Amino acid sequence: MISSAIEALYIFNQHNDSILEHVYRSRPASARTVLPLYLAHAVPRHSVIYLPDTNPQTTLFSLVHPNLLFLVPASSDTEPLFVLEFLHRLVDVLEDFLGAPLLASKIEGNYDVVAQLLGEMCDAGSVCNTEPNALRDVVDVPRWVDKLLGGVGLPGSSPALLPSGGLRPPLGNPAASGPAIPWRRANVRYTSNELYVDIVETLSVTLAPSGRPLAAFANGSIAFTSKISGVPDLLLTLSVPGGKQAVEKVFELPVFHPCVRLARWREKPGEMSFVPPDGKFMLAGYEVNLLPSTNLTSRTIKNLNLPATIEVLTSLGSTGSDFEVRLLISSLFTTSSSASSSLSRTGPTSRGSGKPTPFFGGGGSSSAPLLQDVVITIPMPDAVRNITDLRASRGEAQFTPVDNIVEWRISTKAASTAGSATLRCTVVGPLSEDDEEDMGTGFRFDAANGEYDEKEDVYQSSDAEPALPVITKEQQQQKDARKVHMNASLMPSSASASFSVKGWLASGIKVESLNLDLRKSRGLGEGVKPVKGVKYLTVSKKGLETRC
16 A cells, blocks of 8 residues: 655755754654765666665655755655655645755754744655645744844743733634635735736757757646735636637646645636735646647648757768858847847736736747847767867857867847857867877877887988878878778767746747636735736756757
8 A cells, every 4th residue: 555654854954964854753764874875876866766784774855056965765665746845845845935045054043934834744654735825824033132132041032022901812703804715824914015927938849950859838827916904806818829719639647736726727727716825925827738649741840930949060071071060040139139129028907907008027028029148058978078169150169178068159239130150160089000100109008008100210300201101092092992981980979958038938838818707806906006027937957858
């Protein structure tokens, strides 16, 4: 039987020193036991590792956060996604309470808060509460006044700081204030009410040597920021190319925050009705297949409408030692398209406010998307000794021998002009017999003995110049043919592009409207007209790859 329980949690800092050990149930393997066994595995380590040499035999779940390592041992069969999702929720909650970025010093300096969070999130191994807003109602976070008074030996909860009567206010009756919403704090108040929607998509596109797309996906996330008083009831409407009938096809694998009413989405795809948590949270996630799944012949690069594409030409030159990378930038993502459109952009409007919703984020809008931070990465074979004569028509390129990659960086200004940009490089491989004959230095390296064979008659200066061998045209052609054959194995097999585009989504998804239902909302106050904003961002982290 598969268990759904957390047995223990171990947290280590960047030096692999244990900073927290919390055991929930049973007798799992200790942190001192599992850490060396985890580090013994080669990098990159899997998030789920089986340790048969422990007693009892343990399955180790891990999450690597910047400068922190989270480990959860399990002595029985446990659902892996359950434990890994708990670790991700734990990191989000710790960042919400302690502040981002999450550091070991913050955990060590707030053990009282961390202990309360671990007890509330998981009770005797059973995960029960992972919503930050609900945890804020039950976890006592010391204020700066409490820390100051505690430092001088005085009680933090001074009667002068409490309400009149010197007693803490009793807990209210949940039935009197309506049904409790686990993901939203009670009595939320803001002087300025704001609602922001951020849609971010990550590209994953693979192109064949001919330029035909083999696979193209966009993984999207809808982040929502709610800073509004009371208990608002919102309706977010999304539109896709092809109308409402195409919404279900575009959103193939949607996931939603628990606040989203699934019945409304099933009844009317594209409409999300929800009561938002307070602050910033992940409203939904999805995956979009950018290629038509039925007609394979219609899979062309033009259908994807990408901001940039890559072409790689190999084995160029007389000896086949050159290769060229061409970057083709679409005219829809340059400053020329931005200049032709209006500078002021408006987003979805509220039916009750009558005011336009501004796009925010700077540089790029839905009507004038802007290509930024272009980096072309070209991995090279291990046999390549060096890359010489890097000639880039735009930007700068460099070769890193340690990682055996060529990085071509193009600034936003350089990428603001449509057209093509080229990078041509010359590959230097291992020395061949022809290269050693051409060098003629008087030294030869004996690999068997590990010594240099110094020819004294060649090394010492002489008045008579040695006669150079005469090479015929046919011999030269044969020599070049051998070099072309050898250099063919030194050519790159792929090239990938990283970039970001503000104001554009590869899937074509857009926010049609964001409305506040005044009939269902409670505690908003009179005349509340929240400020709304929408931002679109597409990111490629080596996600656009061209095979050679």
